[in-house]
Amino acid sequence: MPTSDPILSLQDVDLSLIGNAGRVDILHGISLSVTAGETLGLTGPSGSGKSSLLMVMGGLEQATGGTVSAAGHDLTAMGEDALARFRRAHMGVVFQSFHLIPTMTALENVATPLELAGHKDAFARAAEELEAVGLSHRTRHYPAQMSGGEQQRVALARAAAPRPKLLLADEPTGNLDEANGTAIMDLLFGLRDRHGATLVLVTHAAGLAARCDRVIRLRDGRIDADAAQEAAE
Amino acid sequence: MKPSGLRLAWRFARRELRGGVRGFRIFLACLALGVGVIAAIGSVRASIEAGLASEGAAILGGDAEMEFTYRFASAAERAWMEAAADMVSEVAEFRSLAVVGQERALTQVNAADSAYPLIGAVALIPEMPLQTALAGSDGLPGAVMERVLSDRLGLEPGDSFRLGTQDFRLMAVIAVEPDAAASGFALGPRTLVLTEALRNSGLLEPGTLFSTKYRMDLPAGTSLAALEAEAREKFEDTGMRWTDARNGAPGIAEFVERLGAFLILVGLSGLAVGGVGVSAAVRAYLASKTATIATLRTLGAERGTIFLTYFLQIGALSLLGIALGLLLGGIGPVLLGPLIAAQLPFPAVFSVYPSALAEAALYGLLTAFIFTLWPLARAERIREIGRAHV
Numbered sequence: 001m002p003t004s005d006p007i008l009s010l011q012d013v014d015l016s017l018i019g020n021a022g023r024v025d026i027l028h029g030i031s032l033s034v035t036a037g038e039t040l041g042l043t044g045p046s047g048s049g050k051s052s053l054l055m056v057m058g059g060l061e062q063a064t065g066g067t068v069s070a071a072g073h074d075l076t077a078m079g080e081d082a083l084a085r086f087r088r089a090h091m092g093v094v095f096q097s098f099h100l101i102p103t104m105t106a107l108e109n110v111a112t113p114l115e116l117a118g119h120k121d122a123f124a125r126a127a128e129e130l131e132a133v134g135l136s137h138r139t140r141h142y143p144a145q146m147s148g149g150e151q152q153r154v155a156l157a158r159a160a161a162p163r164p165k166l167l168l169a170d171e172p173t174g175n176l177d178e179a180n181g182t183a184i185m186d187l188l189f190g191l192r193d194r195h196g197a198t199l200v201l202v203t204h205a206a207g208l209a210a211r212c213d214r215v216i217r218l219r220d221g222r223i224d225a226d227a228a229q230e231a232a233e
Numbered sequence: 234m235k236p237s238g239l240r241l242a243w244r245f246a247r248r249e250l251r252g253g254v255r256g257f258r259i260f261l262a263c264l265a266l267g268v269g270v271i272a273a274i275g276s277v278r279a280s281i282e283a284g285l286a287s288e289g290a291a292i293l294g295g296d297a298e299m300e301f302t303y304r305f306a307s308a309a310e311r312a313w314m315e316a317a318a319d320m321v322s323e324v325a326e327f328r329s330l331a332v333v334g335q336e337r338a339l340t341q342v343n344a345a346d347s348a349y350p351l352i353g354a355v356a357l358i359p360e361m362p363l364q365t366a367l368a369g370s371d372g373l374p375g376a377v378m379e380r381v382l383s384d385r386l387g388l389e390p391g392d393s394f395r396l397g398t399q400d401f402r403l404m405a406v407i408a409v410e411p412d413a414a415a416s417g418f419a420l421g422p423r424t425l426v427l428t429e430a431l432r433n434s435g436l437l438e439p440g441t442l443f444s445t446k447y448r449m450d451l452p453a454g455t456s457l458a459a460l461e462a463e464a465r466e467k468f469e470d471t472g473m474r475w476t477d478a479r480n481g482a483p484g485i486a487e488f489v490e491r492l493g494a495f496l497i498l499v500g501l502s503g504l505a506v507g508g509v510g511v512s513a514a515v516r517a518y519l520a521s522k523t524a525t526i527a528t529l530r531t532l533g534a535e536r537g538t539i540f541l542t543y544f545l546q547i548g549a550l551s552l553l554g555i556a557l558g559l560l561l562g563g564i565g566p567v568l569l570g571p572l573i574a575a576q577l578p579f580p581a582v583f584s585v586y587p588s589a590l591a592e593a594a595l596y597g598l599l600t601a602f603i604f605t606l607w608p609l610a611r612a613e614r615i616r617e618i619g620r621a622h623v
Contacts, residue, residue: 060618084530084535084536084617085533087531087532087617088533093531093618099528099618100528101528101529103249103525104248112529115241116529116533116538
């Protein structure tokens with residue numbers, strides 16, 4: 001359940017990228033705060049900056065302006081290795097396209113963040129996580145030998161295995177059919193409840209967003225609506 | 234990098250290597266061929282060097298040799314040699330013209346004594362003992378010469394020819410001359426006669442250009458180094474030159490050394506060109522691993538872990554390529570040894586020479602290191618999963 005402590009805080013965050021076509025402004029003056037244990041849904045049309053905002057929250061993209069604090073760390077002041085250490089200590093990320101490592105088995109994929117964090121019982125814990133997502137019979141299978149739904153369950157187990165304070169999910173059901181999508185969301189919310197993590201979820205689906213404690217709608221890189229704020233007001 | 238970090242990187246590397254060598258065939262071929270060529274050249278060179286070392290005495294015609302220019306050994310020198318050796322053989326060498334009527338041909342004359350050759354044997358056609366041939370017939374001293382010279386002069390065994398003012402009878406042509414390799418460069422084909430027979434030829438008089446070589450058959454267990462030191466000390470200012478079985482054919486050894494160095498350079502050039510292929514293969518491999526690297530970065534892998542993971546993978550594959558090359562370059566000359574030996578005018582002992590293989594492995598490692606370091610350094614700069622990957 002949410003507490004009043006902010007675990008994630010963004011102040012006047014801008015994100016601009018330089019591409020072949022020149023400079024593209026993606027996020028404009030985003031300020032928000034997420035309390036520990038909260039579930040936050042990020043919605044909005046394609047190109048509104050939802051995924052980019054999630055990446056900035058996870059230190060996967062560096063904000064070009066403003067400050068981003070997570071779990072007491074100023075992400076905008078950290079180098080790449082410091083951010084990597086921060087992620088393995090505090091953060092789990094689930095992507096739409098799974099991003100499992102093809103040469104590793106399901107068990108090894110889940111154990112990887114634990115091994116990186118130096119856990120000696122990495123494989124025992126990974127096996128528990130796979131059991132929690134109903135894949136104890138698939139531990140030795142490689143991603144290519146599993147269905148999309150199974151791969152996403154492995155990705156969920158991998159994100160949850162280090163017991164992160166922050167769970168970031170970028171359209172985790174985007175590549176799945178409805179039945180698998182629902183199962184994945186049940187698992188995701190179940191894991192969040194079990195570990196008490198803060199969940200930030202990017203989704204197009206209004207039904208999924210409705211399961212979150214709070215929903216922020218983005219448009220053209222700006223916050224268009226903040227359901228919790230509006231409710232509070 | 235902590236030991237635990239190294240272990241972790243090796244664990245990740247092993248998992249990545251499960252994909253096999255697919256995509257690394259060019260990498261392996263470039264490295265294996267380059268290393269194989271250098272290993273083969275080094276092995277052949279070592280084989281020849283071993284052959285020269287083991288057959289040094291036979292090539293030299295004795296365990297040790299003292300050489301003088303324009304003179305025979307003095308009585309003191311001769312006495313010292315006879316005291317040190319079981320047997321001493323004297324050979325005088327000079328260039329002269331072999332004359333048959335109006336035909337003249339330059340020849341390298343070896344005038345030997347009856348003890349020649351101390352080691353090995355001269356084979357003649359038609360077959361006969363050397364001393365019998367050199368004894369001559371019908372009142373003329375005998376001579377034997379290389380086939381190319383007898384053909385040039387139109388001589389057949391039994392015919393006569395002249396050296397200086399002395400007539401000789403050609404008794405046979407030389408098929409095998411054991412010390413031919415040690416004589417090094419000669420201006421003309423060789424003619425072999427007895428020194429005694431030249432007494433009236435006017436060719437070995439004071440002021441003529443000749444050199445003398447005294448081959449010594451030493452008692453077993455004689456220290457060549459100690460004997461050389463003693464000879465050099467005793468005859469320091471006499472112009473004496475020393476050669477012994479440790480390096481019986483210095484000319485050939487130097488030639489082989491230089492040729493080997495040149496061929497190694499050729500092999501290195503090949504390896505360098507192959508290095509471009511190695512580098513391209515690593516770049517292509519790492520490009521195919523961008524998603525995996527980005528995932529590892531997202532999960533919390535530091536740059537050092539990423540570098541080490543792929544460094545160990547490429548290192549393991551490099552070792553595989555180098556091992557294949559060493560197998561090719563090490564075993565190849567041994568298998569082809571009889572064929573190569575038949576083409577060489579000097580002895581060679583074909584075997585597996587660890588020093589030659591180590592040299593090739595070192596060049597292979599350096600090439601792999603130099604040509605993979607840059608693409609590997611770029612791998613650690615691959616960022617975590619961002620907008621481009623989702």
